[in-house]
Amino acid sequence: MKLTLKNGLLLLLLLPLLAFGSAQAQNLPSISSKTAGMKKFPGFYTFYWDENNGKIWLEIDKFGQDFLYVNSLPGGLGSNDIGLDRGQLGGQRIVSFKRIGPKVLLVQPNLRYRAITDNQNEARAVEESFAQSVLWGFKAEAADGQRVLVDATDFLLRDAHDVIGSIRRSNQGTYRLDASRSALYLPRTKNFPKNTEFESTLTFTSDNGGFIVRSVAPDEQAVTLRQHHSFIELPDSNYTPREADPRAGYFGISYFDYATPVNQNIEKRYIARHRLQKKNPSAKVSEAVKPIVYYVDNGAPEPIRSALLDGARWWNQAFEAAGYKDAFRVEVLPDTADPMDVRYNMIQWVHRSTRGWSYGASVMDPRTGEIIKGHVSLGSLRVRQDYLIAEGLLAPYEDGKPENKAMMEMALARIRQLSAHELGHTLGIMHNYDANNNASVMDYPHPQVQLDRTGNINISNAYGTSIGEWDKLAVTFGYQDFPKGTDEKKALDELLAQGRGRGLTFISDTDARSPGGAHPTAHLWDNGTNAADELMRVLEVRRKALQNFSEKNIKPGAAMSTLEDVLVPIYNFHRYQTEAAAKLIGGMRYTYAMRGDKQLVTEVLDKKEQQKGLDAMLQTISPEVLTLPENVITLIPPRAPGLGNNRELFAKRTGLTFDPLAAAQASADFSVSFLLHPERASRLVEFGARHNTLSLQDVTSQLIGQTWKSRRLNGLAGQVQLQTEQVVLSHLLALTQNQNASYQARAVAASALADIKQHVTSQAKRTRDTGYKAHLDFALARMEKPEEVKPTKQLNLPPGAPIGDGVFGCE
Template sequence: MSLTHRSLVPTAVSLSALLLLGGCASLPSLGGGPATTDAAKPAAGKPEPARSGTASAAPAAPGAAGAAPAAGGPPAFATVTKDAKRIDGLLPLWQKDEKVWLELRPEDLGKPFFLSPKLAQGLGENGLFGGLMVGRWQPWGRAQVVEFRRIANQVQMVARNDQYTAAAGSPEAAAVKSAFSDSLLGSTAVASQAHPDSKAILIDANALFVTDLLGMGMTLQRQYRQTYSFDKANSAVVDLRGNPDETVLRVQAHYVAPTLAQPQPGAPPTTPQPTLPSTLPDARSLFLTLHYSLVRLPAEPMPARRADPRVGYFTTSVDDFGNDLRQQPRQRFINRWRLEKKDPAAALSEPVKPITFWLDRNIPLKYRDAITRGVLGWNAAFERIGFKDALVVKQQGPEDSFDTLDVGAASIRWMTNAKPQFGAIGPSQVDPRTGEILDADIGFESLSSRAIRHTRAQVLAPRSVTQWEAILQAPHLHAPGAEACQHADEAAEQLSYALDVLEARGELDPDSPEAEAYVQAYLEDTTLHEVGHTLGLRHNFRSSRIYTDAQLDDPEFTRRNGLAGSVMEYAPINLPAPGQRGGMPFQTVLGPYDYWAIEYGYKPIEPTQEASELMRIAGRSAEPELAYGTDEDNSLGIDPDSLQMDLGTDPVLFARKRLAIARDLIHRQENRPLKPTEDYTVLRRSISYALRDAGRSVGTLLRQIGGLRTLRDFPGSGRDPLQPVPPAVQREALQLVASQVLAADGLSISPALARKLSTDYLARFDSGEPVATDFSVEGMVLDLQRAVLAQLMSDSVAARVLDNEAKVDRPGQALALSELIDTIGKAVWADALAGGEIPAARRELQREHASRLAERLLRPTPGSRADARALWRAQAQRLVRQLDKAQAAGQGSAMKAAHLADLSRTLKLALEAPLQRSGI
């Protein structure tokens, strides 16, 4: 008979009473398990709707009813389970009122299980999103390989440390065991005597799972800097289910902060301040619902496939100390699903078990077809390697009893959060022994749609130099998390930008079916990307450079080939320049890299031939259409090809085109007619989007200057792995930045338009922080210029320009650092030295340049190059002479004279200051 769910709701008490209860449980030791990969779930597929276990009265154990417990020991099995209901499953559960017991047979002790936690209900903000795998936003709480250990009358749930291994029974295995520790997740006393027949025992499941098992209290404390702690008295198990492959417990965990901290007035700006959740009726109390699944590892491990740096897969790593001849013990395997042909001899065969994606019932009806197309689009790559219908899509029905958070198949869910956070995300969990993907849950965020374009514009408008540096993709020293993904969020912004551009040109009605087709294409593009992650693929930021601008402008070419070499790219929407026809806007087909990567990961290969065949496949990496570069290549700020939001073989042509589109959109706002039903925020939105996209284009240009292509080739490819950007490209990029960003006639708007850029007065606090009523385009452009100067005048760019001179065959043709410094100076100071008046915005930019020059002279960093310091000093000396000459000419206002005198004095003081320098 079907399982009857028993929802256990805590006894209602007043808020003041529950705050007095406290109920803070001590937190067990957290962490453990593989350090580089999630734990996983069994390979069993998602059962059909009739998958529930059965609930029944406790069976009478022969001879057990009247058995007396041992003196001082636990009660008999039948005594504990009297009047309780049994939930059949991988590990049976027993439920009586609020009490839940877990049944463990002797063969269950000491055996590995996967404990897979997911957040079924969250807060809708700060990474606490209902429907996500736990552990995506913090380093603890991930899925674990656990085992139950009995020590006398105590049973421990221990997270196994399987990161470090050696051959079982070997001396090395003994050394590994003594070197590394497991972690205790929880423990409880044995609750019953052994069953007379099965010899199973019962343990208190509440003691293990109705706790702060995942450290969510720490997460809340870190996110809000409040004293949130777990409240056991008001937490409970609210759902139990099972089947032969899985045991599911759902826990409603209550967290409480008896007192709430307030921000401290007058604290330094860098001091972290307490905040409050914005989605709660009372910030002192909140519930998080945790979905725990216990499953077994696959009985037969899938053959692992080694990782290759030329092909971008997520990896599972194991430190194997059984072979000391390797250069290092760490072995890396790619993450992939187990895919085997039903008929190994057939050229095209259905798989034994397809990769099944369940669409959750909460996905809006109008988007299901686009999402389905995005999933099934990957079948084209699998067909090339002999699999028919490798991916299958199934729709969860209204009456289906299973949850898409359950284990054994991939799922896609629709998520509603308080404000835009990530767009979409595609995490997965794997078998740490082999890298086999066992479960994946894609989440789509509903607020990444075009319905909130005005809010996004207010939230996303750059309001500081730091924000502009992020848009420019300025270099930084650490890479983001390998699984971090902002593709959907970036694509949603590009969608909104395109709708504004095409509406302003009169080419698209934002409420027309054509506009809806853009939304559908966005969803298909995003689904292809996120499904790629769940197949094991990492980002590929180099793939956007394989097609020419003419090809991208061809609708038929882009319909067949897409925009980039891979759907794992962050490609901007393919916007035509004014007067051009334009190709397809989004990437809705796989690229050549995607076919190649799937071949490497999933092609059936005989074990004896695998090593040579994988080397053959990866050896094609030098082919232009298979270009690959990922997050680290982008974030370290060196490689000019591994960029986000660039497109086409010619980066300077791309940037010039996008800057023209942005300028055209800004110009069209000058005389844009507004309906009486509209407000002025549409103008602010368009200007904001145009400036952000212009900033991204400038970032593409900046990365060319001193740029060094870092290729992942192995010897024999015919290419050098380190390749400076051609000097002609660097010069062209530098001149475009100087003329369109730093020059006097750069980005600007008329005073008449500036007076119309009003705010949405009802939505000023919707982002969680106030949005200024004023909107200074001049200030935004100045912050952009400051961010550009910060990068061009940085020690890192100077070092790369100097280093590149040693990497080119003709050093005299390379972009010299002196040329870079002179070009910056001329762009910033041309109007000041020409005799005319100097506008306020130009004075601010010139002060910024002079201040940075003075800083280079007064406070050189330990890593700065001597040649760079000498050239900065020479420029400062030359500029002082020019400023004094312009001041002596006496042309212009008193403000101009004061400005020139002030900056001349600043540079003179910096030049005259005594400086202790080493290395002379």
């Protein structure tokens, strides 16, 4: 594969200007005289530090030579919501310097559109058809022959990471870069033979900073961060790209090659992966020419650091399965190393003010997909969330007894799995949501909590302890170094076929994350082989945890109001399995089949399997599940001074006091929103017409029977019952008005409303219960104006994901 693009015409046009530039250079001072007294940093691109003026002078000696330019954010804002994290990678671009008279331009070619050919005219035609980008313009200030000196200070002190845009898009104020409060950061400005690293301290000012910025910055009017710039020598041409296969689950690159014959696909796709070669490709097991080495942040405390090391090292199992010996290593970052230095693959421990996502990103060669640097960002509050879940499950704080070690063991087990998961992204591997029961660390795992023989909660096997079989298959697909003469495409096809024979398949984010999704096994945060069975099992664990809930769920001396913090993840313990069970309703099995691979293409689930999912879903909106026990409610007072309300708690409509009805409504609304999702409703109509399977009429009829037409209850359970009925009514009314639903789905929803109206009218005439009568009259009034009903989520659940874990390559 030829990796260089022809710039014949551009060079032809620039020759007169280059000649002019040479003449001009004769009038410029020499580089040595201009830089006299400055500190010189020799390396990939030599530069000079002018301490008197606070400037960086860049010596350019490689005109027309492509290199990789990467910007990043070594010093973050500390807010998950805004997303400006410590260690966050930014843009990565192939660029080159072009000199035109006194100007030096930093030019980015358009590699999305190429012509991989030796025909310069053909390559030129493509190059001229699509825009390039000039990222910056410099002025030549000194010269020695073909070497030119430019002032790079303004380039390095600009907002390359678009901090201003990120804050603005989060509605947190309009900021501007204050040059008077910005400067170069010398401790992380260094030079090496193949990479040049610059760093700057930038201050952004505003008079209307938002509340999120105010919560993390000392002064929201002046936010100071650091930004990093890397100039990196491109890899040599000895790397061979590997063609992508949608069944293998890899990230990668794609581009349009206009030199492709008309009878072939013009879009080329290659996977992202590190360069890894066997010393002996013919050997079944061989050492690597150069092992892949990752480094764990030395700022991570123990025992977390050891957990990060352990989990990351799981991947060596996968490389061993691919025939490598000692080809993957994980070490602690040396104190002298810079985490943003491209030479270090990183697992970075990132702090934020609130819990949030972790993610794995990479610096890669845009020409080929070769990964140059893997960079994992792990949110430090993740481990505390798992510990909180364990506290809610175990109620461990009995007087006179030590803390239950199982809680810390569960939290650390999750950190090991998370370390492995995010590192997998930096190896090029996507999420795989068709990999339950620890078949892949690239799935999102909910803690596997069991009831033991005595009915007590057991969390000892909450998370997996090793790499999965899918992960081994994926690494072998991406990193196997085949002997010379091997038909690589055929060998990779056979590898995937063997995996399918062992039940190893891949389903991506798009399929799993959609709330109206159809795949019966592709979900986030679920377990088990059948989503409905697992939901019923999870509800039993939840029931037991709520039954045990008491002041023993918090430490002695803690404010009683903090019991609500512990209660939230337990009350909502079934939320993800609920979403998984919903996908059985209107569900369809499918694969990313390719012609001739003999895979299942599509198969609508039979009525029995869909009904099983519906039965489980209806359990989640039963008053028995939604109603909190009285002994739990009475334990939770208004928030103690200094604690305050926050988004991690239940929504309230009762002022300061705990609101069990609001918690129940949010949970019911969550379930019904999946049941009556417009995509699911439309699919039920279609599938019902094509097959003898569950219909939308079946769903609405059973939903109404479970709620509006069910036996009347008293007390708090009765109030939960009434508000759940109004939730169902809201979603049916909204479905009739939803332009994204099919006409027949809206018609069936309208028919269900007519059924409710008839029932409500009849009940209103007979009841003597004034409260129930008010409920019925209110429902009738709402049905008169369906267009005024909001489609979904009148009360949101507290944040769920990440429950202990997600954007591209994230949890």
